[in-house]
Amino acid sequence: MAQSRPSGPYRLVTVNTAPDRAKRLIGRVVEDLKDKYTIIHAANVTAIEEVQKAVEDNKPDLLFTASMWTPVxxxxxxxxxxxxxxxxxxxSLPQGLQVERGPDAVVEYIKENLPALLG
Incomplete structure (x- = not known):
């Protein structure tokens, strides 16, 4: 069976107050799913007030909010x-996921939900 090419590339901006952790966790997701999707982690912002500029500057296809944010x-x-x-x-990752279940749970949650998001 022929290997199909990964879909994408998808540009991603994350909203996470811990940029190093965001980069590390998204890096794991990107590596684990590289056969299916090409995802470029274009930027991380640490404050909601920075989202508009990041989206304007990076023109992402995707925006992920981390589990430290409330649903609101x-x-x-x-x-x-x-x-x-x-x-x-x-x-949006469920609030508290990282704290309650750790980084592996975050990576798994993203991997489980990404196919539905990218359709």
């Missing part, structure tokens, strides 16, 4: 991103 904060970040690009695909 995540929705605010998503609303800002969609205000710049109505077609951006967004994904």
């Amino acid at each position: 904060e995540s929705q605010r970040a998503i609303a800002i991103a969609k205000g710049v690009n109505p077609d951006i695909k967004t994904f």
